[in-house]
Amino acid sequence: MTREDVKISTRNLNVYFGDLHAIKNVSLQMYNRSITSIIGPSGCGKSTFLRALNRMLDIIPHARVAGEVILDGRNIYENGTDVVELRRKVGMVFQKPNPFPKSVYDNVAYGPRIHGIRSRDELDAIVEDSLKKAALWDEVADSLDKSAMELSGGQQQRLCIARTLAVKPEVILFDEPCSALDPISTAKIEDLMRSLKNDYTIVIVTHNMQQAARISDYTAFLLMGELIEFGKTARIFERPCEKATEDYITGRFG
Amino acid sequence: MNKRSWEGVKDRFIAFFFAANGILTIIILIGIFIFLAYIGLQAFHEISIREFFFGKEWNPTAYGEPKWGILSLVTGTIYIAVISLLIAIPLGVASAIYIAELASPFIREVLKPAIEMIAAIPSVVLGLIGLLIVAPFVAEIFNLPNGLNALTASILVAIMALPTIISISEDVISAIPESYREASLALGATRWQTIKGVILPAASSGIVAASMLGLGRVVGETMVVLMVAGNSRAFPTSILDPVRPITSTIAIEIKEVVQGDLHFQALFALGFVLFLMTFAINLASDIFLTWRQGVR
Amino acid sequence: MNDKIKERIYLGIFRLCGILSLLILVSILIFVIEPGIKVIDLNFILGMWQTQDITKGGIFPAIVGTFYLGIGVAVFSVPVGICCAIYLNEYARNTGLVRMIRLAIRNLAGVPSIVYGLFGFAVFVQFLHFGTSLLAASLTLAAMTIPWVITASEEALKGVPDGFREGAIALGATRWQAIRTNVLPSALPGMITGSIIGLARAMGETAPLIIVGATFYMRGIPDSPFDKFMALPYHVFILATQHNHPLAEQYAAGTALVLVLLIFLMALAAMIVRYNFRRKRRW
Ligand SMILES: Nc1ncnc2c1ncn2[C@@H]1O[C@H](COP(=O)(O)OP(=O)(O)O)[C@@H](O)[C@H]1O
Ligand SMILES: [Mg+2]
Numbered sequence: 001m002t003r004e005d006v007k008i009s010t011r012n013l014n015v016y017f018g019d020l021h022a023i024k025n026v027s028l029q030m031y032n033r034s035i036t037s038i039i040g041p042s043g044c045g046k047s048t049f050l051r052a053l054n055r056m057l058d059i060i061p062h063a064r065v066a067g068e069v070i071l072d073g074r075n076i077y078e079n080g081t082d083v084v085e086l087r088r089k090v091g092m093v094f095q096k097p098n099p100f101p102k103s104v105y106d107n108v109a110y111g112p113r114i115h116g117i118r119s120r121d122e123l124d125a126i127v128e129d130s131l132k133k134a135a136l137w138d139e140v141a142d143s144l145d146k147s148a149m150e151l152s153g154g155q156q157q158r159l160c161i162a163r164t165l166a167v168k169p170e171v172i173l174f175d176e177p178c179s180a181l182d183p184i185s186t187a188k189i190e191d192l193m194r195s196l197k198n199d200y201t202i203v204i205v206t207h208n209m210q211q212a213a214r215i216s217d218y219t220a221f222l223l224m225g226e227l228i229e230f231g232k233t234a235r236i237f238e239r240p241c242e243k244a245t246e247d248y249i250t251g252r253f254g
Numbered sequence: 255m256n257k258r259s260w261e262g263v264k265d266r267f268i269a270f271f272f273a274a275n276g277i278l279t280i281i282i283l284i285g286i287f288i289f290l291a292y293i294g295l296q297a298f299h300e301i302s303i304r305e306f307f308f309g310k311e312w313n314p315t316a317y318g319e320p321k322w323g324i325l326s327l328v329t330g331t332i333y334i335a336v337i338s339l340l341i342a343i344p345l346g347v348a349s350a351i352y353i354a355e356l357a358s359p360f361i362r363e364v365l366k367p368a369i370e371m372i373a374a375i376p377s378v379v380l381g382l383i384g385l386l387i388v389a390p391f392v393a394e395i396f397n398l399p400n401g402l403n404a405l406t407a408s409i410l411v412a413i414m415a416l417p418t419i420i421s422i423s424e425d426v427i428s429a430i431p432e433s434y435r436e437a438s439l440a441l442g443a444t445r446w447q448t449i450k451g452v453i454l455p456a457a458s459s460g461i462v463a464a465s466m467l468g469l470g471r472v473v474g475e476t477m478v479v480l481m482v483a484g485n486s487r488a489f490p491t492s493i494l495d496p497v498r499p500i501t502s503t504i505a506i507e508i509k510e511v512v513q514g515d516l517h518f519q520a521l522f523a524l525g526f527v528l529f530l531m532t533f534a535i536n537l538a539s540d541i542f543l544t545w546r547q548g549v550r
Numbered sequence: 551m552n553d554k555i556k557e558r559i560y561l562g563i564f565r566l567c568g569i570l571s572l573l574i575l576v577s578i579l580i581f582v583i584e585p586g587i588k589v590i591d592l593n594f595i596l597g598m599w600q601t602q603d604i605t606k607g608g609i610f611p612a613i614v615g616t617f618y619l620g621i622g623v624a625v626f627s628v629p630v631g632i633c634c635a636i637y638l639n640e641y642a643r644n645t646g647l648v649r650m651i652r653l654a655i656r657n658l659a660g661v662p663s664i665v666y667g668l669f670g671f672a673v674f675v676q677f678l679h680f681g682t683s684l685l686a687a688s689l690t691l692a693a694m695t696i697p698w699v700i701t702a703s704e705e706a707l708k709g710v711p712d713g714f715r716e717g718a719i720a721l722g723a724t725r726w727q728a729i730r731t732n733v734l735p736s737a738l739p740g741m742i743t744g745s746i747i748g749l750a751r752a753m754g755e756t757a758p759l760i761i762v763g764a765t766f767y768m769r770g771i772p773d774s775p776f777d778k779f780m781a782l783p784y785h786v787f788i789l790a791t792q793h794n795h796p797l798a799e800q801y802a803a804g805t806a807l808v809l810v811l812l813i814f815l816m817a818l819a820a821m822i823v824r825y826n827f828r829r830k831r832r833w
Contacts, residue, residue: 054440056439056440059435059439061358061359084442084443084553085442086442087439087440087442088442089442091440094433094437094440098433098434098436098437099437100437100438100452100456101455101456102455110438110441110443110451110452111442111443113451114441114442114443114444114447114451114553115442116553160437163437163441164440164441167442261724261727262724264726265724265726268726269637269641269725269726272636272637272640272641273637273641273642275630275633275634275637276633276634276637276638276642276647276648277647277651278630278634278696279634279651279655279658279696279697279700280651282654282658282693282696283654283657283658285673286661286666286669289668289669289677290665290668290669290672344567345570345571346571348563348564348567348568349564349568349570351564352564352567352568352569353568355564356561356564356565356568357568365568367821368572369571369575370817371575371814371817372575372578374747374750374751374754374813374814374817375578375754375810375813376755376756376783376806376809376810376813377754377756377757378754378756378783378784378786378787378790378806378809379578379582379754379786379806379809379810380578381787381790382582382786382790382799382802382803382806383578383581383582385790385791385799386585386799386803413574416571416574444553444554444556444557445557445561446553446556446557446560446561447553447557449560450560467660473662474660474661474662474663474664474665475662476662476756476757477756477757477787480757480787480791481787481791501662501664501757504664504668504761505664505667505757505760505761508667508668508671508760508761509760513676521668522668525664525665525668528662528664528665529661529662529665532660532661532662532665533657533660535660536656536657536660537657540653540656
C-alpha cells in the first residue's frame, strides 16, 4: 500500500437523530497512514460523523444512518457486517478520558482479553508494547496495578489511547482528545499522534485550528452537517476556496 | 432593626423545630432498642443464655419443663433467607440488567412503574396466593400431602424481595457512566462482554448492597411465612420441611401469652434478636453503598 | 463466532428473566382478581360483617377501619416526616447529629414490621395505656411510615433548584421565608406523592396489627380513636387461615382484591399528582 491509498471513505453519508438531519450528504476520503482532521463549529456534526465511521451510532436508539461508509472497499453498513470486528479495526478515543475503574494493566488488557487472549506472557507483552507506543510506559511501569482513576487527566487519555492500540486497530478515531487536557499533555498527545501516523490511519476531530494545522495532512471543514471544503491541510489553511472556511479559520465565527 | 432581629429569633426557633423532628427519628430507633431490650432481657433471669441461643427446641408451653431454644427458629429463618435469595438475586439482577441495558425505552417506562406497583402489594395478599396457588402446585410436584413448607415460603418471599433488588440494582446500573459502555464497545467488545467485563464489576458493590437490603426484607418478612411456611417447630432438615422462622413465631404466640410473663418476655427477646439481625444487615448494606460512592 | 453465540445466549437469558419478573407480577394480580371478583358485589362492600355466615355480610367495617387507620397514620407520620426532611435538606450541615439522623432513618426503614408491632405494643398499648385501639395501631404504623415519608420528601426537596433559595435569600429573606415562599410550593406535590405511596404501604401491613390488635369482628364501626377496629389486611389473614367456612378462601380473595384496589388507587392518585406537577413545572 502506498501512502495515498484510501483506507476509509464515506459516500453520500446522512445521519438523522429523529427529525434532526445532523449529517447531510457527506462524501469524504481518509487516506492510509495519514492524519485527517475534521474541523467546524460546535454542533456541526463532527462527533456524529466520527461515530458513523465505526457504527457507534448504533447504540443511540433514535439515530438513523443512510449512505455508505466504505472501509477497505466494503460498505460497513451493509447487512452481515460484523460490528464487533469492525470496531476492533476502527478504534476510537473519546473527548473525555474514560478509563474503566480497573487497574492500569487491566484497562489495557481489556480488549485483548475479550478477544480471547489468555496467556499472561502474551498479555504482558501487549500491555507493555501498547503503553510504550502511547508514551505512557515510563510513567506507569512501576504501578501497573494502580487504579486508572488515580492517573492525571493527560495520563488517563494516553491510557485510553494505549487501550485502543492494544486491540491492534487499523484506523483510530480521535474525538477532541485534548480538549479536557492541559498544554503539556496536549503536546505529548500530538507527538504521539504524529508517531502513530506511520502505522495507522488517523481521523481527529478538533475545534482547535492550530492543532489541526500542526498535525494533520488533510483537513475537512463541516458546517451545519454539510462538508464545506476538503483538501490538504496546508492548502485549506493558506488558500481556502470557500468564504465560510476562511471566516471560520480566521476566527470570524465559531 | 427591631423587626429584623425578631425575624432572626423566629428563624432560629423554626430551625430548632425542624431539627426536633429529625431528632425524633433517633428517639424512635433508640426507643425500639430500649423497649425490646428492657422487656426481652428480663427473660434471661430465668432462661439461660446458653439454652436460648443453642437449644434446639422451642416449646414454651410444654407441660412440665418448657423449652426455650431458638436454634430451630433461627434455622427456619436462615433456610428461607438463603433459598429465597438464591431465587431472587439472580432473577432480580438479570431483570435489572435487562431493564437498564437491553430493554427499549418504551418497555423500560412500562416495567419500572410496574415493579414499583408490585412492591406495594401487601404481603398478606402474597401469602393468600401462596395458599391458593403455589402451595398446591408445590405439593403436586413433590408429591406431598400439602405444600406448606420452606420451599413454598421461599418462592413467595423471593417475590417479595424481587422489587427491592430489581429497582436498586437498576438504579446502580443506570448510574454507570455511558462512557464505560462506549469505551468497551469501541474496543470491539460484544454487549455481553461489556456487561460482564465493565458493567457488572462497576455495579458490584451496589448490587451487593441491593442484595443485602433484599436480605433484610426477607429476614423480617412475617405474613408470607406465617401463612405458608407450615409453622412446625421441629428442627428442619430439608427444604421441603415445614419451618417456623422467628417472625412467625412471634406473630403466632404473642396472642396466646399472658402479658408480662416469661413467655411474653421471651418473645420480646426473640424480637430483639431479629432487630439486631436486621440492624447488622442494614448497616452492612450501608457500608457497601457508601463504599461505592467513595470509589467514584 | 463463539463470542457471538455466547452473546446470544446470555442476552436471551436476561431478556427471559426480565419478562419472567413481569409475568410473576402480572400473574399475582390475576390470581387475586380471578377468585376475588366472584364474591364482590354491593353488599360485600357496603354490608356489615356477619361472622356466623360470611356469605351474607360485607366487609364495610374493615374498609372503614383501614381508611381510619390510614388517616391516623397520615396525621402522625406525614408532618413529622416532612419537617424532618426539611431539616435535613434545608437547614442541616454535615454535622454528627445529621449523620446520626440519617443512620437512624436508614435503619428504621429496615426494621421488620413485626418488630414495630412489638415496639408499639410495649409503648402504646401497655406503657401509655392506649389499649388495643385504632390510636395505638396508627401510632405504631406511623413510626414505620416516617422513614418512607422522609426519604420521598427529601427527594422532592432535592429537585428544587438552588437558585430558588439563593434568589430569595439574596433579597433579604430569612431562611424560613425562602423555604415557605420558594421551596415548599415547588416541593409539596412531590412530598404528597411520596407520602401517599408510604401510606398505601402502611395500610397493607398486617403483622403489626396482629400484635397491636385489630379485631376480626365488631359491631358497627369505630367512633373513637380508643375503639377497637377491623382492618382489610387482618381480615384477609383470618379468613385465609383461621376460618373453616368452605368459601372462606374465596372471601379472603375478595377482601384482598378490595385491598389491592384501594392501594393501587392511592398509588395511581399519587402518580397523577406527580404527573400534573411535572407538566406544569417550568424549569
Ligand atoms: N444522541 C443525540 N440525539 C439527538 N441529537 C443529537 C445527538 N447527538 C448529537 N445530536 C445533535 O446532532 C448535532 C451534531 O452534534 P455533534 O456531532 O455532537 O456536534 P459536534 O461534535 O460537531 O459538536 C447537534 O445538533 C446535536 O444536538
Ligand atoms: Mg463533539
